[in-house]
Amino acid sequence: MIEVQGLTKRYGATTAVDALSFEVRPGAVTGFLGPNGSGKSTTMRMVMGLDRPDTGWARISGRLYGELSWPLREVGALLEAHTFHPGRSARAHLAALAAGGGIPRARVDEVLGVVGLSDVAGRRAGTFSLGMAQRLGIAAALLGDPEVLLFDEPVNGLDPEGVRWIRELMRSLAAEGRTVLLSSHLIGEMALTADHLVVIGQGRLLADTSVRELTADGRSLEEAFFALTSGSAEYRGVTTQPVPDAHERSRGVTKPADTERNPR
Numbered sequence: 001m002i003e004v005q006g007l008t009k010r011y012g013a014t015t016a017v018d019a020l021s022f023e024v025r026p027g028a029v030t031g032f033l034g035p036n037g038s039g040k041s042t043t044m045r046m047v048m049g050l051d052r053p054d055t056g057w058a059r060i061s062g063r064l065y066g067e068l069s070w071p072l073r074e075v076g077a078l079l080e081a082h083t084f085h086p087g088r089s090a091r092a093h094l095a096a097l098a099a100g101g102g103i104p105r106a107r108v109d110e111v112l113g114v115v116g117l118s119d120v121a122g123r124r125a126g127t128f129s130l131g132m133a134q135r136l137g138i139a140a141a142l143l144g145d146p147e148v149l150l151f152d153e154p155v156n157g158l159d160p161e162g163v164r165w166i167r168e169l170m171r172s173l174a175a176e177g178r179t180v181l182l183s184s185h186l187i188g189e190m191a192l193t194a195d196h197l198v199v200i201g202q203g204r205l206l207a208d209t210s211v212r213e214l215t216a217d218g219r220s221l222e223e224a225f226f227a228l229t230s231g232s233a234e235y236r237g238v239t240t241q242p243v244p245d246a247h248e249r250s251r252g253v254t255k256p257a258d259t260e261r262n263p264r
C-alpha cells in the first residue's frame with residue numbers, strides 16, 4: 001500500500017502539492033488524474049524519494065522510501081523522463097539495475113519478454129523509439145517483482161496495441177494483489193483500466209473515489225473529471241475540497257486539509 005499524508009511541496013512561489021493525503025490500496029488499479037501541472041509527477045517523485053516534501057510524508061508498505069532495504073524489490077516506478085544510458089543495450093541497462101538491486105540476473109530476460117523487447121534487447125537503448133523506451137522503463141519497474149508499482153503516463157508514445165497491452169498489464173498486476181498507481185491523461189482509457197481514482201487539482205485532493213461511484217449518475221468519466229476540476233462537482237460520497245484561488249496560492253496561504261476519507 002502507498003500512504004500519502006499531508007504532503008506539501010513548494011517550488012519558489014509555486015505550491016506544486018498542497019496538503020495532499022490519500023491511500024493507494026492493494027489489489028486494484030488506482031488512477032491518478034489531474035490537469036497539467038496539478039502535481040501528479042511531483043507527488044510520485046516524493047513517494048519514490050526523489051523529491052523532498054516540505055511537509056508531510058509518503059510511505060510504501062509502511063516505510064519511507066529511504067527506509068526500504070531493497071527498494072527495487074519493494075517498489076517499481078516508471079516516472080516521466082525516465083533515463084537510461086543511451087549507449088547501453090536494454091539488457092545491459094536492466095542487468096546493471098538487477099546487480100545493484102539484489103535481483104537475480106535471470107529476471108532480466110523474463111521482464112524483457114513481458115514488455116515485448118526480447119528481440120531488441122541487445123540494441124543500444126539510445127536508438128529506441130519513444131514507445132520502446134517506455135517499455136524499457138516498465139521492464140525496469142517490474143524487475144524486482146515489487147508489490148507496489150507507480151506508472152506516470154505509461155501510455156505516452158505507445159501505439160493502440162501498446163495502449164491495450166498497458167491496460168491488460170495494469171489489470172493483471174492488480175489482480176495479483178499488487179498496489180498499482182497509474183497516471184494518464186487518456187480519461188477514456190482510465191475508465192477502462194482503473195477501479196479507484198484519486199483526482200487532484202492545483203496540488204489538492206478533489207476526489208478519492210471509485211470509477212463506478214464517480215460515474216454513477218450516468219455521466220462519462222470525462223464529464224465527471226471536467227466537472228470536478230472546474231470546481232462544480234457535487235457528488236454523493238465523493239471527497240471534495242475547495243481549490244484555493246490564485247491570489248491565496250501566490251501568497252502561500254493554505255487552507256486546512258480535509259483528510260477525511262470516503263466511507264466505502
Ligand SMILES: Nc1ncnc2c1ncn2[C@@H]1O[C@H](COP(=O)(O)OP(=O)(O)OP(=O)(O)O)[C@@H](O)[C@H]1O
Nearest residue numbers: 011014015016034035036037038039040041042043
Ligand atoms: N523541478 C521543478 N521546479 C520548479 N517547478 C516545478 C518543478 N517540478 C514541478 N514544478 C511545478 O510544480 C507544478 C506541478 O507539476 P507536476 O509536474 O507535478 O504536474 P503534473 O500533474 O505531473 O502535470 P502533467 O500532467 O503536465 O504531467 C507545476 O506548476 C510545475 O511547473
Ligand SMILES: [Mg+2]
Nearest residue numbers: 040041042080
Ligand atoms: Mg506529470
